[in-house]
Amino acid sequence: MKRPVNLKRAGGRPSDAAKAVAILDAAWSLFLDRGIAATSIELIARRAGVSKVTLYRHYADRAALFEAAVLREMERIEAAQVIGAPMQDADLAGALRAFGIGIMSFLASKPAVDFYAVVAGELRRHPDLASSFYRLGPGRTHANLIALLERAQDSGQLVAIDPATAAEELFGLWQGFSNFRFALGVEIDAFHADLVDRVDRGVALFLRVYAKG
Amino acid sequence: MKRPVNLKRAGGRPSDAAKAVAILDAAWSLFLDRGIAATSIELIARRAGVSKVTLYRHYADRAALFEAAVLREMERIEAAQVIGAPMQDADLAGALRAFGIGIMSFLASKPAVDFYAVVAGELRRHPDLASSFYRLGPGRTHANLIALLERAQDSGQLVAIDPATAAEELFGLWQGFSNFRFALGVEIDAFHADLVDRVDRGVALFLRVYAKG
């Protein structure tokens, strides 16, 4: 029991929160540059402008620091996400369009692409992080899209189909082969340029098949 | 100039090719277990049952060994792939169905999922390998599917559309959210169970919109 945390924490020099975030910033940028396994604690401390002792005071060890960095990035991404917000879907096509633009812009954004590049190789060895990632990412998107489609069915705008299947199809129409582009970091500018048209084409095709009346 | 390769290679003990493949086998299995950066040369040599000197005689350094392992795995995968083979497409639906089943079975197969898990994090730092991967993988699939659709257009089975766009849409219908499942290694059994139905649904939806007549 080295540090009796939360025990008689009365006086003493206050912990510098800015250093904690500097450490996470440094760690994340190094993860991007050279990968997780190839990034040493010493290098992180140096780039953060912090002594190694300070780093170890904030994060118990390599693994704890890694998890903290990944979780912070997840939260950032989650906070920046506006997809699936409860929207007025009087106009179903408009709602789908907005949803598609939101999710595809997000997937093609630098934070998302970077995040994926960092954690992709590591997730298989961190099942807890992998499931968190799945829930916050594709799982949530899928659920939100299902909910949207169900509301449209309830209001008689869509024919009766399995919403989960339909949601996969619609998302697939938007995504196409682009998941490979995101993973490899290629042709992303071109994707952005075509994004809105791509989403509109997907919505149009989807509604031509599933719209009622 | 340590080893004047291909110079007066007359006598001498023959190089043991089996050891070279044993090294690649060991390297790949270790890459899968612990990741590329966390796998040491010494460990690879030990698992391959080979001395470190022998390893260095076959592969100049870490990077060369890594590239050799990845390239061999690419070739294996390419050899096992039968997608896009010239097929009789009197029956367009049947041709699309066969194509879809082929490509989606492949993407969900263990070698493909494993390959992706190993190289995903590393490709961003190996642009040459990344472009090779893109060409052999999604690029080739896309091109083959485009060719198939163009033939269908020429024979009057499809309405006039941009084949590249249509190919993306069709592939997207097949894939849906499954790229995330593959990358995370989750729900792959369930995907296999539903694979044929999924492909058929995609083909049906696609043809309902684009089939002529």
Place this chain on the structure above:
DNA sequence: GAGTTAGTGAACGGTATCGTTCACGAACAT
């Protein structure tokens, strides 16, 4: 002021890795 905690820079012991070298035996061609 006293007491307590945060932070620094430097150094520690221990371990691991890289790529190489050495002496030696094994397998081939001539």
Place this chain on the structure above:
DNA sequence: ATGTTCGTGAACGATACCGTTCACTAACTC
């Protein structure tokens, strides 16, 4: 038999990293 190459096991020097300790200063509470 001779020469040449392949392979082994062991050790090498160099470097890097981990997580900790030390002596010291800085910042805060009481």
